[in-house]
Amino acid sequence: MNDATQATRIALVEDAHAGELLTLRRAAFVTEAQQYGDPHIPALTQTLTELRQDLAREDVVTIGAWEGARLVGSIRIELEDNKATLGRLAVAPDMQGRGIGTSLLFAIIPHLPEQVTEVWAFTGKDSKESLSMYAKHGFEEHHDDAAGALTYTYLRRVLHEVDARNTP
Template identity: 85%
Template sequence: MNDAPADATRIELLEDAHAGELLTLRRAAFVTEAQQYGDPNIPPLTQTLAELRDDLARDDVVTIGAWEGHRLVGSIRVELEGNRATLGRLAVAPDQQGKGIGTSLLFAILPYLPEQVTEVWAFTGKDSKQNLTMYTKHGFEEQFEDAAGELTYTYLRRVLHEVEARNESHA
């Protein structure tokens, strides 16, 4: 039995049964981004339900969601490749932004990563100041920019265990 308060946020793996709600959440969350860049065709807005279901079924992708009661209010997708995990599609419902859900998801994904993962990458639009601030605040460092059509992405990296290793050497 779960003793958490009814309004507590719970975070868990998303499955095929959540695909419709996840698609709706992402579209709501990424409309602002699309408006900022004047591009309604960014991938989170053009992905079909069938494509999303295929993505959720992949062995090299982990997607978790944050729930408030029965409502999906946030999600994050991680693609795994060797020692690298790439975060993507971090989405928080527009009316829930600024409450720490995105940050909670950033940290909640870590236990789902295989042991061999030593670095986590993230990318966001280079003009997405709020996203860049959140990532750098939590140990991600800007690495490079890459243009994709009209949009330029900033790629950031966080080396896992680097902070822990520094702290241990000062103990």
């Protein structure tokens, strides 16, 4: 089956896929690190042990996108009271621009507890493509926060009762 006809499968990432997830994130975030001139961004410095600890957390959900046996995308959701925070949205560099990131964004909805009323995301302030994708799906820029030489833009989407379980 070739890439054009292969369906993308979305599922939870389990510990057995931790090494593949680490590789995917490093491949996906190296471009951002180059853009910012900072090879020490957290997605690139996380160890396999730290990643496995993160996958085991009860307040964190990690969802992956597979094409065949290959992990081609992932998203991490941290849950806290009425808030869900998205992070580490990663798509393999050769698979970007195919809607995988958007599919992952929509895939979080079934994993949000009923009490979640707002979804937060953050990305580098100069990550125009990421900012555009979030804006397209109803996220509004809320504030910027400097972390060393890198400035993150935080975006928020307030969920309403009608759409809380239908769209991110």
